[in-house]
Amino acid sequence: MAGESEFWRSDTLAWVSYCCNQDHVQEAIGAEIFMRKQRVLYIGAPYRLSNPSRADMMDVFEQSGRNSGNLLIGHSLRSQLNADVTSISPEYPPRDGGYDYIAVAAANFLFSGFDFGAFADLIEKIDLPCVMVGLGAQAPKSGHMPDIAPGTKRFVQAIADRTYRIGVRGAYTAEVLEKLGIRNVQITGCPSFYLYSPETIAERHAGKRETGRVSFNGSRNVMSHSGDPARMQRLEAAVYQACRETDSQFILQSELEELAILTSSDPAQDLQNAARIRESLALELSDEEVRDLVRSKFKIYFDIEHWAEGLSDVDFSLGTRFHGNLIALLSGVAAHVICHDSRTQELCEFSGIPHSTLGEVDLDTDILGLRKQSDVGPFLARQSANYEAYRTFLEKNGVSHTLQPTRVGSEAEHAIMPA
Numbered sequence: 001m002a003g004e005s006e007f008w009r010s011d012t013l014a015w016v017s018y019c020c021n022q023d024h025v026q027e028a029i030g031a032e033i034f035m036r037k038q039r040v041l042y043i044g045a046p047y048r049l050s051n052p053s054r055a056d057m058m059d060v061f062e063q064s065g066r067n068s069g070n071l072l073i074g075h076s077l078r079s080q081l082n083a084d085v086t087s088i089s090p091e092y093p094p095r096d097g098g099y100d101y102i103a104v105a106a107a108n109f110l111f112s113g114f115d116f117g118a119f120a121d122l123i124e125k126i127d128l129p130c131v132m133v134g135l136g137a138q139a140p141k142s143g144h145m146p147d148i149a150p151g152t153k154r155f156v157q158a159i160a161d162r163t164y165r166i167g168v169r170g171a172y173t174a175e176v177l178e179k180l181g182i183r184n185v186q187i188t189g190c191p192s193f194y195l196y197s198p199e200t201i202a203e204r205h206a207g208k209r210e211t212g213r214v215s216f217n218g219s220r221n222v223m224s225h226s227g228d229p230a231r232m233q234r235l236e237a238a239v240y241q242a243c244r245e246t247d248s249q250f251i252l253q254s255e256l257e258e259l260a261i262l263t264s265s266d267p268a269q270d271l272q273n274a275a276r277i278r279e280s281l282a283l284e285l286s287d288e289e290v291r292d293l294v295r296s297k298f299k300i301y302f303d304i305e306h307w308a309e310g311l312s313d314v315d316f317s318l319g320t321r322f323h324g325n326l327i328a329l330l331s332g333v334a335a336h337v338i339c340h341d342s343r344t345q346e347l348c349e350f351s352g353i354p355h356s357t358l359g360e361v362d363l364d365t366d367i368l369g370l371r372k373q374s375d376v377g378p379f380l381a382r383q384s385a386n387y388e389a390y391r392t393f394l395e396k397n398g399v400s401h402t403l404q405p406t407r408v409g410s411e412a413e414h415a416i417m418p419a
Contacts, residue, residue, distance in 0.1 A: 117151020
C-alpha cells in the first residue's frame with residue numbers, strides 16, 4: 001500500500017502499524033511523538049464559520065451543513081488536534097502530499113438518507129491512516145437496523161481498513177457496525193464531550209447562579225425521524241408554547257422557516273413562514289403571534305464562543321437537540337435531552353446526560369417539570385474517566401493532541417471500552 005500513494009508517509013505507516021499491535025501505546029511509541037505537530041487532512045463537520053450579518057446568514061447556514069450543531073462537533077475535534085489542518089472533499093482533494101493522516105469529524109452518517117460513496121473514493125485514492133470520531137447510526141428507535149447505502153458501507157469500511165479503531169457514539173452504533181462486519185470500534189461518544197477539561201466543566205456548574213430563565217431547543221423540521229411523529233408533534237408544540245409563556249429563549253439549529261423569519265425583510269413572506277410553522281405543529285396561535293414569538297425569542301449561533309455566551313443568563317436547557325443541550329452542560333447550565341431517536345439516546349446513555357425518551361414525557365403536564373429529573377451529577381462523575389480514555393484512544397490512533405491529563409473520576413467503569 002505504501003508504494004501506491006504519493007500521499008503516504010512511510011514513517012506514519014510504521015508508527016501506526018506498530019502502535020496498533022501493542023497493548024501499551026506509551027511504551028510502543030515515545031511520548032515525544034504525541035508532542036509533534038502533524039499535518040492533517042480533514043473531512044466532516046465544519047470547525048469554523050464567520051459570525052454572519054443578517055444579510056448573509058442563510059449562506060453561512062448552508063456552509064454549516066444546514067445544522068449549526070455541526071459546528072460544535074467540528075470545533076471540538078479541531079481544537080483537540082495538534083496539527084496544521086487542510087479541509088478536503090471529493091470536489092476539493094488535497095493538492096500535495098506529506099500528510100500524516102485523515103481526520104473525520106463524523107455525525108449520524110449511518111442513515112438511510114446519506115450516501116458517502118464519493119468520500120469512499122477519496123479515502124481509497126489518498127490511502128492514508130484515518131481517524132474517525134463521533135460516528136453515529138440513526139434510526140427511529142435503537143435496535144432497528146438503518147438502511148445504509150452501499151457507498152456509505154464502503155466509506156466506513158475504507159476508514160476501518162486504515163485505522164486502529166473507529167470512535168462511535170454509543171453501543172447502538174457499535175452494534176450496527178458489527179452487523180456490517182466492522183469490529184475495530186470503540187465507544188467514545190462525540191468529540192464535543194471533551195471540548196473542555198472535566199475540572200473546568202465541574203467548576204462552571206459549581207459556580208452557576210440560579211436565574212429562573214430557560215433556553216429551549218427543538219427539532220420541528222425532523223419530526224418524521226421520530227419513532228412516533230404524532231407524539232413528537234405534540235412535544236414540539238408544547239415547547240413552543242412554553243417558550244411563549246415563560247422567561248426564556250429558543251436556540252435554533254436547522255429550522256428553515258424560523259431562520260427565514262429572522263433574516264427576512266418581507267412582511268408577507270414572514271407570515272407565510274409563520275403559517276407553515278403553525279400548521280406543522282397545529283399551534284392554536286395566529287400567524288402574527290407565531291411570527292412575533294420567533295422574532296422576539298428565537299436566535300441562532302454560528303460561533304461556539306458566542307453560543308456559550310448566549311447561555312450565560314439561563315440556568316436550564318430543555319429540548320430534543322443533543323448538541324444544543326450539550327453546549328449548555330459544557331457551559332455550566334443544567335440540561336435535559338428529550339430523546340426522539342437512536343442517535344440522541346445512545347449519546348445520553350453513554351455520557352450520563354439527563355434525558356427522557358419521547359414516550360416517557362407526560363405531555364399533559366408542564367414539560368418544565370423535567371427540571372426535577374435533571375441531576376447533572378452522573379454526567380460530571382463520568383467525565384474524568386471518559387476524558388482520560390478518549391486521550392488514550394487518540395494516542396492509539398496516532399494522533400498528536402492538545403488534551404491535558406486529568407484526575408480519573410470515581411466512575412472508572414464507565415471509561416471508554418472497545419465495543
